[in-house]
Amino acid sequence: MKKPGFTLIEILLAIAIIVLLAALSVPFYTSTLVSTQSKDTTIEIVQSLRRAKIKALAAVADDNWGVAVGQDDKITLFKGSSYVSRDQNLDEAFALPPSITSFDGLSEIIFLKSTGNPNTIGDITFIDSNNQSHKISINPEGTIDF
Numbered sequence: 515m516k517k518p519g520f521t522l523i524e525i526l527l528a529i530a531i532i533v534l535l536a537a538l539s540v541p542f543y544t545s546t547l548v549s550t551q552s553k554d555t556t557i558e559i560v561q562s563l564r565r566a567k568i569k570a571l572a573a574v575a576d577d578n579w580g581v582a583v584g585q586d587d588k589i590t591l592f593k594g595s596s597y598v599s600r601d602q603n604l605d606e607a608f609a610l611p612p613s614i615t616s617f618d619g620l621s622e623i624i625f626l627k628s629t630g631n632p633n634t635i636g637d638i639t640f641i642d643s644n645n646q647s648h649k650i651s652i653n654p655e656g657t658i659d660f
Contacts, residue, residue: 545644551611552642556660558608559583559638559650562591563623563658565606567632569593570625575604580624583638584610584617597622613643623652632656 559581566579575593582590582597590607594600617640624633631654638650650660 548613548642548644549646551613552640552644552646552648555589555610555614555640556648556650559589560658560660562589562606562608563650563652566591566623567625567630567656567658570627571630573627575601576627577601578624578627578633580622582622584621584640595624614640615643616641619649620652625656630656 562581566581569575569579577593578595580592580594580597580600582588582592585597587610588607589610590597590605592600592602592606593604617638619637619639620634621638623638625631626633632652635652635654637652639647641647648660650658652658
């Protein structure tokens, strides 16, 4: 008469299947995580640019407002005519995730008080660890497209 239960081979086979499925899912999870972090970074940059434009239009603190991207691995919303001469007490900084590997294009955008127009136009481009490129464009009127 056989006793009910599992044999050692059945248990080892079940463990092997679980380990195999876990090993196959790690690259998918990592890729999805990087993609999500890239989307979040794009949104954070766009929101910072829009906040800087709104603060400049409203002439908050009677000064220009800008955004620096990639300086010290951060996105920084700041008051002033440049990142170097900014009022650091009013900085709003957000850390960049480690999955963002490089930035290209504009690194600093200043929106002029009262008009809200940018001092420069162009693109902010960054590349993530999946080798995907993400572009944010700023036109002469300060419209942000991504």
